[in-house]
Amino acid sequence: MNPATHGLVDAEGASEILTTSGMTKHYAGITAVNNLSLGLKTGEIHALIGPNGAGKSTAINLLMGEVEADSGSIVLDGQDISKQSVSQRSRLGMGRTYQITSVIRELTVRENMIIAVLSQTHEKYIGLGTAGKSPRVRERVAEMLDRFDLARYGFDFAGQLSHGEQGRLEIAMCLAPNPRVLLLDEPMSGMSLLDGEQIVNLLESIRPQMAILLVEHDMDAVFKLASRITVLASGEAIASGLPEDVRKDERVIKSYLGDG
Amino acid sequence: MNNSPMSASESASGSAPGFKLTRRRLVLWTTLLVLAVLPHFFEVIGESYLTSLFAKIFVYALVGVSLDLIIGQAGLISFGHAAFFGMGAYVAGVLSHHDANQIQLFGWLEATNNALISWPLAVVVCALLGLVIGAISLRTTGVYFIMITLALAQMIYFLVISVPEYGGEDGLSLWYRNQVPGLDLGSDVQFYYVCLAFLIAYLIGAIRVSGSSFGLIVRGAKFNAQRMTSLGKPPFRYQLLIFAFSAAGAGLAGVLMVNLTQYVSPDYLHWNMSGKFLVIVILGGMGTLYGGFYGALILLGLEEILSNYTDHWHLIIGLILVVMVLTSRKGMFDSLSGNGKEKTLG
Numbered sequence: 001m002n003p004a005t006h007g008l009v010d011a012e013g014a015s016e017i018l019t020t021s022g023m024t025k026h027y028a029g030i031t032a033v034n035n036l037s038l039g040l041k042t043g044e045i046h047a048l049i050g051p052n053g054a055g056k057s058t059a060i061n062l063l064m065g066e067v068e069a070d071s072g073s074i075v076l077d078g079q080d081i082s083k084q085s086v087s088q089r090s091r092l093g094m095g096r097t098y099q100i101t102s103v104i105r106e107l108t109v110r111e112n113m114i115i116a117v118l119s120q121t122h123e124k125y126i127g128l129g130t131a132g133k134s135p136r137v138r139e140r141v142a143e144m145l146d147r148f149d150l151a152r153y154g155f156d157f158a159g160q161l162s163h164g165e166q167g168r169l170e171i172a173m174c175l176a177p178n179p180r181v182l183l184l185d186e187p188m189s190g191m192s193l194l195d196g197e198q199i200v201n202l203l204e205s206i207r208p209q210m211a212i213l214l215v216e217h218d219m220d221a222v223f224k225l226a227s228r229i230t231v232l233a234s235g236e237a238i239a240s241g242l243p244e245d246v247r248k249d250e251r252v253i254k255s256y257l258g259d260g
Numbered sequence: 261m262n263n264s265p266m267s268a269s270e271s272a273s274g275s276a277p278g279f280k281l282t283r284r285r286l287v288l289w290t291t292l293l294v295l296a297v298l299p300h301f302f303e304v305i306g307e308s309y310l311t312s313l314f315a316k317i318f319v320y321a322l323v324g325v326s327l328d329l330i331i332g333q334a335g336l337i338s339f340g341h342a343a344f345f346g347m348g349a350y351v352a353g354v355l356s357h358h359d360a361n362q363i364q365l366f367g368w369l370e371a372t373n374n375a376l377i378s379w380p381l382a383v384v385v386c387a388l389l390g391l392v393i394g395a396i397s398l399r400t401t402g403v404y405f406i407m408i409t410l411a412l413a414q415m416i417y418f419l420v421i422s423v424p425e426y427g428g429e430d431g432l433s434l435w436y437r438n439q440v441p442g443l444d445l446g447s448d449v450q451f452y453y454v455c456l457a458f459l460i461a462y463l464i465g466a467i468r469v470s471g472s473s474f475g476l477i478v479r480g481a482k483f484n485a486q487r488m489t490s491l492g493k494p495p496f497r498y499q500l501l502i503f504a505f506s507a508a509g510a511g512l513a514g515v516l517m518v519n520l521t522q523y524v525s526p527d528y529l530h531w532n533m534s535g536k537f538l539v540i541v542i543l544g545g546m547g548t549l550y551g552g553f554y555g556a557l558i559l560l561g562l563e564e565i566l567s568n569y570t571d572h573w574h575l576i577i578g579l580i581l582v583v584m585v586l587t588s589r590k591g592m593f594d595s596l597s598g599n600g601k602e603k604t605l606g
Contacts, residue, residue, distance in 0.1 A: 064490060066490070085494070086489050086490055086494070087489050087490075087491075087492045087493065087494045088492075090489075090490055090491055090492030091492045095490070095491075096490055098486070102484060102486060102487045102490075103484070103487065104480050104483045104484045104487060105483065105484075106479075106483040107476075107479060107480060107483065111476055111479075111480075112480075114473070114476060115476060115477060115480045115488070115491065115493070116491060118473050118476070118477065118493075119488075119491035119492045119493050120492055125473075126474050126501065127472055127473030127474045127477070128468065128469065128472045128473075128474055129472060129473060130471050130472060130473075131471060131472055131473045131475065131476040132473075132476075137473075173487075173491065174491075177491070177492070
């Protein structure tokens with residue numbers, strides 16, 4: 001198998017829920033992402049690795065719609081979403097975390113989660129009932145906070161949580177609407193060993209229900225979690241395939257993994 | 261900056277069983293009780309003119325609450341709220357003017373002096389104006405938002421004073437207040453209670469809004485628009501709606517103002533007025549909603565008292581504002597109620 005092949009079709013033949021082909025983004029003179037083709041499958045964690053400035057975050061921004069691609073297509077479950085807005089993509093079942101953890105620091109953990117649960121209500125939803133009062137919302141909020149071990153912080157401001165807890169909250173908020181695709185931008189960066197381990201376990205536990213794109217520098221975590229790995233360098237995929245193949249790829253070793 | 265956890269919504273969604281007497285509740289109930297009997301007290305001490313002063317305080321308080329709703333909840337600092345206040349005043353005033361002079365509107369429509377028609381109409385016009393100004397202004401944020409609301413409001417000011425039929429820069433004097441079947445709005449005492457009732461009604465509405473899912477989404481957008489958008493709730497729609505609701509409140513206050521003074525002044529539309537509203541919100545305490553009342557009480561009260569002694573009362577109010585901002589960033593309401601901390605007194 002040639003590890004540099006773009007958009008591998010897995011032997012098991014499970015179809016990809018999110019497929020990009022030829023995704024390209026130029027910034028004034030720099031090609032941030034060049035002709036990138038990725039495929040995400042439900043139940044798989046697809047890791048996107050590469051040195052700083054390789055275009056990993058841009059790739060996530062392109063997938064989520066925060067940056068518009070110059071060319072290429074993004075297809076979610078048979079539907080071309082490359083012209084959809086961020087919030088439309090979110091409603092279609094995509095969620096993302098940010099490199100700098102993006103929770104609403106000035107609101108309580110519970111309020112954050114209420115917002116996350118409310119987020120997939122109808123586009124025209126106004127919601128003049130008391131926030132978090134309806135049994136549906138209340139139960140879902142309690143369930144999510146319990147599941148991610150955040151219940152005891154419910155009435156603390158999200159900004160008061162530790163870095164690791166904020167990261168967990170952010171992932172939990174993305175999961176509240178039951179996304180089909182989850183894009184994670186360095187979820188373990190700056191975390192303690194213990195917090196990072198918790199995130200690894202968390203990702204393992206949610207893996208079966210969705211397709212996950214994981215951008216991460218922590219190679220132990222990547223090789224522990226990833227079903228497939230794509231390596232970016234200067235905006236281009238220099239390798240893509242199963243972890244053991246990527247680990248052996250000479251170009252990858254030379255440009256990124258080093259002696260690892 | 262950790263803004264206070266929106267005390268208003270806390271009390272709205274508070275799940276504590278039974279009634280606990282907190283300092284905050286004590287302040288609010290005492291205030292309400294005093295206001296309920298105030299006109300009779302003024303009558304007893306023979307200072308009945310103060311009843312109208314308090315009606316005016318309620319009018320400004322209403323704008324204060326409406327402005328604090330978008331500043332405190334949505335983080336939208338409007339420097340153009342005079343547009344809505346003045347528009348409310350002009351709609352009610354112009355209708356009344358046409359009615360009094362038996363001139364048909366646009367040459368074919370009967371005007372009316374009936375408050376049941378002209379007041380809701382004025383409020384709706386202001387809400388619509390709020391949608392338009394909001395839709396334009398919300399394309400910007402921060403300082404640009406402040407500036408564009410100011411610019412749009414000034415546009416309306418110049419537009420209105422260019423209409424000689426409605427008095428131009430001189431404004432429009434009215435012969436009488438609007439009429440409501442069963443009430444005598446001409447009575448200062450009755451008018452006082454009407455203003456108080458509207459203030460309380462709007463305040464309750466604002467508290468409901470801030471404690472609702474809608475209000476929570478608006479607050480989320482204030483702090484982290486990026487997160488709201490990637491969750492599928494882009495802020496614009498929510499910010500626009502709360503802006504229009506705020507505009508409606510300011511418009512209602514304008515309607516009451518024109519009835520109180522029986523005079524439609526172009527000053528109501530002027531940016532000076534917008535500045536005054538901001539001062540009220542800052543004095544009262546941003547993000548408290550109740551602060552609108554306390555801010556108006558301080559500002560108009562000081563104006564009334566100080567102007568007896570000196571023509572330079574603006575200077576003193578300016579100093580007080582500076583001291584207030586420097587020492588108690590949370591404003592009057594939080595100072596009275598113990599910085600928003602929920603302490604049980606008994």
